[in-house]
Amino acid sequence: MTGHQKTAFVTGASTGFGAAIARRFAADGARVVAAARRIDKLAALAEEFGPTVLPLQLDVRDRAAVAAAVDGLPAEFADVDVLVNNAGLAKGLSPAQQADLDDWDQMVDTNCKGLVYCARALLPGMVARGRGHVINLGSIAANYPYPGGNVYGATKAFVRQFSLNLRADLHGTGVRVTCVEPGLAGGTEFSVVRFQGDQDKADAVYSGVQPLTADDVAESVHWAAAQPAHVNINIIELTPVAQSFAPLRVHRDTD
Template sequence: MTTTDATVLVTGASSGFGAAIARRFATAGARVIVAARRADKLAERVSELGPHVLPLTLDVRDRDAVQRAIATLPKEFSRIDVLVNNAGLAMGLGPAHHADADEWQTMLDTNCGGVLHCTRATLPGMVERGRGHVINIGSIAGTYPYPGGNVYGATKAFVRQFSLNLRSDLHGTGIRVTCIEPGMVGGTEFSTVRFRNDHEQADRVYAGMQPLTADDIAESVYWTASQPAHVNVNTVEIMPVAQSFAAFQIHRD
């Protein structure tokens, strides 16, 4: 499989990482299915990227809807070669004892449930054909804790471990699995969503430093998918130069 004859499904493709990933594959000549909840944003992707892009209005949290959507794809888009599980979000940055339980549930349903539903729906076809690549978007938050990261970090730890377990389950099938784990990325809706559309607070996250961009992440995703069929990139951890590892927290009286 080359990227020029591949069919790629990207979830969360309305903006941010997803839009950049869809753009990178479409530019390389792939057929791209762009999936997201916001139909108007998907229409923008189709207008931008052309006729080899199929919009799929979909909430990845809805298991039945995901199954139906994958089962009823048009013939030319039905053989999915690359699944990019990108849909995800963070909500809030407060300590666990002040957290909103509904926000916790939304992160679990989207970041974990969405990955499960989309993977389960596409994997049988990949195994039957003896080729395919599942690329999950994790986060360094799944490895390194930080105050307020509680459930968001836990969901990304799930994505990381699920990716590793998929590799074990799929041993001998020819299917590849990769987890991309970005650090701070600016210019997306991530922090705006986390802080409930408080743009000022979101902008402060990236003040005075140069974060990664969505295009940086898209390039990492594309690179892993472009490797020869016998090469599996297990994990890519990517951070901006301006970000590294903090010291342990110490509470002093």
């Protein structure tokens, strides 16, 4: 990285994609605000990179806390160049008619509302400086429905459309927007959270498969941010080679 030292603000930075993304930016010389609910999980990151990483305890679902966190950033971290809206989750895989409404609320509150709270808090500064980049973590679930994906897929469709609409709103400001949409990815807490801590169920998702890794996703995020200022990468969709498309299902009467 030459010239201006970038500052990245990464949500959900304690594990998985977020930790890998924070590490990738820090390794490239950027300052990183590593935000997560579990600040203890950020200790290793801060120890590895020292004062260039600022651990920040933050629940993105808390609108007031997001605003206060951004307003309270130390001067050397205040001019955020790249916001990586990574915090998100899937809860449950039940059909809609059996799903837990608390799970649905948690997904909407984190994947949609938390994402827009962070964007709204940081965008004014980016626009004022005439530079910046919002990178939202979506999912192929936004585009390819699957049984049990109901609200999770819908929240990621929101992320995609919000990203596109941000591009329209930010026309002429110099601020860039990218939506990164990974497919099957392992080595994170994603499936453990989805299955309420059932490690066996989570492991079965990746049995016999080489999924994407957190580092693969981090590399895509970093690559989008590393493009020249006149280049905007609108959407990145990536899947492991082992994952492809299936035919539409057809239900047939048996009588």
